[in-house]
Amino acid sequence: MIFKRIKKLxxxxxxxxxxxxxxYILLTVIPMAILGSIAYSQYTKSIEEQLGxxxxxxxxxxxxxxxxKFKELATLPDLIYNSESVVAILRKGETTSLSEGNRDHYxxxxxxxxxxxxxxxxxxxxxxxxxxxxxxxxxRLRYEGHYLENSFTDNEEVVLFVxxxxxxxxxxxxxVFEGKPPFFLLKKNIIDFDxxxxxxxxxxxxxxxxxxxxxxxxxxEDKADMWLMNRNGRILYHTDxxxxxxxxxxxxxxxxxxxxxxxxxxxVSTLISLDETTNMDWILVHSIPTKFLTERADVVTNxxxxxxxxxxxxxxxxxxxxxxxxxxPISTLGRLMKDVEQGDFQVEIPIHSKDEVGxxxxxxxxxxxxxxxxxxxxxxNELRQKNAEFYALQSQINPHFMYNTLExxxxxxxxxxxxxxxxxxxxxxxxxxxxxxxxxxxxQISKEVLHVRDYLSIQKFRFExxxxxxxxxxxxxxxxxxxxxxxxxxxxNSIKYGFTKRGxxxxxxxxxxxxxxxxxxxxxxxxxxxxxxxxxxxxEIYELLELExxxxxxxxxxxxxxxxxxxxxxxxxxxxxxxxxxxxxxGTEVVIRTSLIPGTEVSKYINSRGFSENGSN
Amino acid sequence: MFRGIAVTLFxxxxxxxxxxxxxxxxxxxxxxxxxxxxxxxxNIENLDKYKIGIxxxxxxxxxxxxxxxxxxxxGEDLGVEVIFRxxxxxxxxxxxxVIEEMxxxxxxxxxxxxxxxxxxxxxxxxARDQGIKVITWDxxxxxxxxxxxxxxxxxxxxxxxxxxxxxxxxxxxxxxxxLTGSASSANLNxxxxxxxxxxxxxxxxxxxxxxxxxxxxxxxxxxxxxxxIEEYPNLTGIIAISTINPPAVAEALxxxxxxxxxxxxxxxxxxxxxxxxxxxxxxxxxLWSPQKLGYLTVSLAKDLLDGTLPYDGQNIPKNGNIRVIGxxxxxxxxxxxxxxxxxQYDF
Numbered sequence: 016m017i018f019k020r021i022k023k024l025x026x027x028x029x030x031x032x033x034x035x036x037x038x039y040i041l042l043t044v045i046p047m048a049i050l051g052s053i054a055y056s057q058y059t060k061s062i063e064e065q066l067g068x069x070x071x072x073x074x075x076x077x078x079x080x081x082x083x084k085f086k087e088l089a090t091l092p093d094l095i096y097n098s099e100s101v102v103a104i105l106r107k108g109e110t111t112s113l114s115e116g117n118r119d120h121y122x123x124x125x126x127x128x129x130x131x132x133x134x135x136x137x138x139x140x141x142x143x144x145x146x147x148x149x150x151x152x153x154x155r156l157r158y159e160g161h162y163l164e165n166s167f168t169d170n171e172e173v174v175l176f177v178x179x180x181x182x183x184x185x186x187x188x189x190x191v192f193e194g195k196p197p198f199f200l201l202k203k204n205i206i207d208f209d210x211x212x213x214x215x216x217x218x219x220x221x222x223x224x225x226x227x228x229x230x231x232x233x234x235x236e237d238k239a240d241m242w243l244m245n246r247n248g249r250i251l252y253h254t255d256x257x258x259x260x261x262x263x264x265x266x267x268x269x270x271x272x273x274x275x276x277x278x279x280x281x282x283v284s285t286l287i288s289l290d291e292t293t294n295m296d297w298i299l300v301h302s303i304p305t306k307f308l309t310e311r312a313d314v315v316t317n318x319x320x321x322x323x324x325x326x327x328x329x330x331x332x333x334x335x336x337x338x339x340x341x342x343x344p345i346s347t348l349g350r351l352m353k354d355v356e357q358g359d360f361q362v363e364i365p366i367h368s369k370d371e372v373g374x375x376x377x378x379x380x381x382x383x384x385x386x387x388x389x390x391x392x393x394x395x396n397e398l399r400q401k402n403a404e405f406y407a408l409q410s411q412i413n414p415h416f417m418y419n420t421l422e423x424x425x426x427x428x429x430x431x432x433x434x435x436x437x438x439x440x441x442x443x444x445x446x447x448x449x450x451x452x453x454x455x456x457x458x459q460i461s462k463e464v465l466h467v468r469d470y471l472s473i474q475k476f477r478f479e480x481x482x483x484x485x486x487x488x489x490x491x492x493x494x495x496x497x498x499x500x501x502x503x504x505x506x507x508n509s510i511k512y513g514f515t516k517r518g519x520x521x522x523x524x525x526x527x528x529x530x531x532x533x534x535x536x537x538x539x540x541x542x543x544x545x546x547x548x549x550x551x552x553x554x555e556i557y558e559l560l561e562l563e564x565x566x567x568x569x570x571x572x573x574x575x576x577x578x579x580x581x582x583x584x585x586x587x588x589x590x591x592x593x594x595x596x597x598x599x600x601x602g603t604e605v606v607i608r609t610s611l612i613p614g615t616e617v618s619k620y621i622n623s624r625g626f627s628e629n630g631s632n
Numbered sequence: 633m634f635r636g637i638a639v640t641l642f643x644x645x646x647x648x649x650x651x652x653x654x655x656x657x658x659x660x661x662x663x664x665x666x667x668x669x670x671x672x673x674x675n676i677e678n679l680d681k682y683k684i685g686i687x688x689x690x691x692x693x694x695x696x697x698x699x700x701x702x703x704x705x706x707g708e709d710l711g712v713e714v715i716f717r718x719x720x721x722x723x724x725x726x727x728x729x730v731i732e733e734m735x736x737x738x739x740x741x742x743x744x745x746x747x748x749x750x751x752x753x754x755x756x757x758x759a760r761d762q763g764i765k766v767i768t769w770d771x772x773x774x775x776x777x778x779x780x781x782x783x784x785x786x787x788x789x790x791x792x793x794x795x796x797x798x799x800x801x802x803x804x805x806x807x808x809x810x811l812t813g814s815a816s817s818a819n820l821n822x823x824x825x826x827x828x829x830x831x832x833x834x835x836x837x838x839x840x841x842x843x844x845x846x847x848x849x850x851x852x853x854x855x856x857x858x859x860x861i862e863e864y865p866n867l868t869g870i871i872a873i874s875t876i877n878p879p880a881v882a883e884a885l886x887x888x889x890x891x892x893x894x895x896x897x898x899x900x901x902x903x904x905x906x907x908x909x910x911x912x913x914x915x916x917x918x919l920w921s922p923q924k925l926g927y928l929t930v931s932l933a934k935d936l937l938d939g940t941l942p943y944d945g946q947n948i949p950k951n952g953n954i955r956v957i958g959x960x961x962x963x964x965x966x967x968x969x970x971x972x973x974x975x976q977y978d979f
Contacts, residue, residue: 063661067661071664090947093947093953102976107976178947208952209920210979211921211923211927268657268658269658270660271660271663272665273665275661277660280657
């Protein structure tokens with residue numbers, strides 16, 4: 016558990032690139048290793064199965080060949096019966112004279128030479144015939160020692176029976192031919208069928224070449240061990256000649272004597288195939304280490320392992336590359352985020368891919384852009400507000416306005432109309448206080464209306480009957496708020512242009528509430544019966560409204576309207592702002608549309624001003 | 633980190649390569665064992681029960697004693713029970729009683745040297761109805777009564793050879809008679825037939841005067857021989873077939889001091905005729921080894937019970953190769969016992 020947790024923690028703590036590399040490698044290497052191993056084991060198994068079925072068939076055939084050869088050999092002694100003279104010598108028993116004995120030997124030797132040692136039977140090394148304590152012999156090669164009877168009686172167990180012929184395996188007798196060729200010694204009693212008695216024993220030494228040929232045909236690469244043994248495990252012939260005559264004890268453990276099985280005996284994986292003769296009493300065994308069987312598979316395996324290693328290297332490189340392609344943009348992004356955090360909003364994000372990292376980069380890019388934009392909007396709003404305040408202040412402490420006002424007051428004083436003077440001074444003071452004291456951007460509608468009323472009252476004192484104005488409020492102006500200084504610039508404009516061609520000007524200001532699909536709006540409608548604005552001028556003004564605020568300080572007529580429009584639009588949205596309807600000769604109507612702002616929502620507009628909007632400008 | 637990966641990989645490899653982990657020392661891949669062993673078992677069981685009955689033509693003559701020796705030898709060698717019986721005279725009636733006896737003993741195979749080819753039919757059929765396999769040896773019955781017939785030799789070869797032997801020693805001129813064992817013995821009649829064929833084909837100056845059966849009886853053979861010598865003063869040769877006849881004829885010739893004047897060709901065992909061959913009373917005596925015949929009969933009877941029928945060229949242990957023509961087994965070639973080689977044979 017602890018180990019696991021440590022390991023887990025460790026893995027969790029790896030860098031992402033390391034994790035990715037490890038994951039990629041594991042995902043490729045492990046399946047490949049498993050697949051390779053399974054394929055190899057299945058392949059070797061199927062080879063073993065195929066050969067396990069095939070070899071016994073070969074063995075059966077070989078066994079039959081050997082069997083037939085032995086059967087053929089078993090007929091050799093019968094050739095004796097073809098020679099009546101030889102049979103007569105054997106039947107006779109003791110010889111009466113030396114010369115007769117020598118003549119018998121001569122006859123038998125010649126018979127052996129012509130019958131057994133002719134070129135047809137080149138495998139026969141020598142023939143020995145014992146009868147009545149005599150030994151008749153003839154051989155192809157010189158030889159030493161021939162205690163034939165002893166060899167057979169002492170090694171009864173080693174002896175192989177082919178019918179009634181006994182076969183002594185190589186190296187089991189004292190008989191040694193020149194050049195020490197291995198040979199089977201066949202022993203067969205010569206029976207006088209007619210007299211029903213044994214008249215001699217024939218020994219024929221036959222070279223083992225025929226069995227070697229069979230073995231060679233089975234395995235010409237000298238990889239397998241092959242041997243013949245009887246059911247007791249006595250080895251009658253073996254590819255390793257030193258094992259001939261020994262006992263193979265493992266045979267007792269063998270599960271079958273026909274077929275194939277896999278053995279792990281003495282640690283060596285071996286495929287052992289056996290075939291038992293059908294008619295005789297021996298077992299042919301073929302034993303081959305499986306490594307020889309799978310040699311070709313092993314070459315393939317080695318190639319596969321090399322390929323696997325190469326593949327692992329390649330996948331490692333690829334995984335490193337992939338990991339880096341994933342992690343490098345991420346770290347780049349991280350670095351850029353740090354830069355942004357430091358205040359650099361002008362960063363260049365060099366990631367343009369379409370994947371998730373690209374998306375992330377794009378989002379980040381748009382976020383930075385947005386932040387930059389918001390910062391700019393905020394900055395502008397602030398600037399506009401300041402402009403408006405400055406403008407309002409300017410218009411109130413405008414020397415021209417002050418001069419006109421003071422002149423009007425002066426005239427009133429001259430006329431001794433002290434009530435008017437008091438009123439005017441009071442109004443002027445209230446106006447100045449409204450402009451200077453109030454830092455808020457939003458004010459109660461009533462205060463804004465009061466301010467414009469004050470402004471108009473002062474103008475009324477000045478223009479007297481020439482100017483008339485009516486202010487209608489259909490909503491409770493104390494409960495709702497409006498941006499500051501939105502009415503005065505419009506009214507100022509009306510007075511400025513309204514008097515130009517006619518002597519009298521009436522200004523109506525209506526504050527009304529309008530219910531729209533989005534909620535409730537407040538409309539400030541300033542109507543005058545001035546000369547109106549011609550079409551070109553109106554278009555100009557509209558263009559001005561579309562633009563951002565004009566140059567600061569320019570005391571242009573259009574400036575006031577556009578400043579109001581920009582501030583209202585920025586604060587409430589596109590659908591809000593200033594609208595001008597004018598007809599030449601009939602008058603002008605300016606509508607300022609703002610949102611209905613109850614007192615409870617003032618803070619929302621002040622704090623979130625600009626942030627609640629999307630894509631202004 | 634890399635050690636962790638290496639360990640993981642190693643374990644993966646180890647598990648996959650080792651397969652199921654532990655393996656038995658011997659894992660059989662292909663089993664080629666057949667039902668051979670079971671069959672062998674069955675054969676061994678059957679072997680204990682094998683009982684083979686051999687019926688000879690007649691009891692008490694040396695030829696069939698010799699056959700019996702071979703039969704007993706084979707019984708010991710092959711591990712089967714053998715019963716050898718012969719009737720007191722060479723008639724089919726008494727042989728029928730022996731067959732009944734054999735049926736009563738419940739033998740597996742009945743091998744008979746038939747005294748009559750057809751009259752024993754009903755008795756043999758009775759044996760076959762009881763599940764006893766019937767074969768014939770020495771002298772055949774009609775083919776429908778037996779599985780196969782073991783003939784000592786090819787009757788054609790023997791018949792022609794006997795004729796040749798006679799012709800060689802009579803210089804192909806003269807009169808001769810044939811003494812046979814019984815008029816109804818199938819094999820003897822075959823031989824006689826071939827003797828006549830050879831005579832007609834090659835030896836126009838040799839004349840067969842008579843064929844006389846002696847009923848396998850020594851005394852009758854002797855008296856018949858004496859009669860013949862009386863009757864035909866110009867007689868140049870006698871062919872005496874059946875084993876009883878040659879010694880009886882030789883005895884008669886010696887009695888009449890005719891040895892050497894009348895050429896005697898016979899078929900009998902060497903022991904019965906040895907002295908006569910040596911003193912030239914009998915010129916050529918042709919036969920086979922009766923022991924070998926007995927041995928062969930038991931061997932083939934056992935093979936029959938094992939389900940193997942004899943085939944041409946088959947090598948019978950301790951017996952040599954046989955020939956098979958149709959349903960007749962031929963044991964071998966005839967042996968000529970002459971003055972020079974008769975001592976080689978002892979039966």
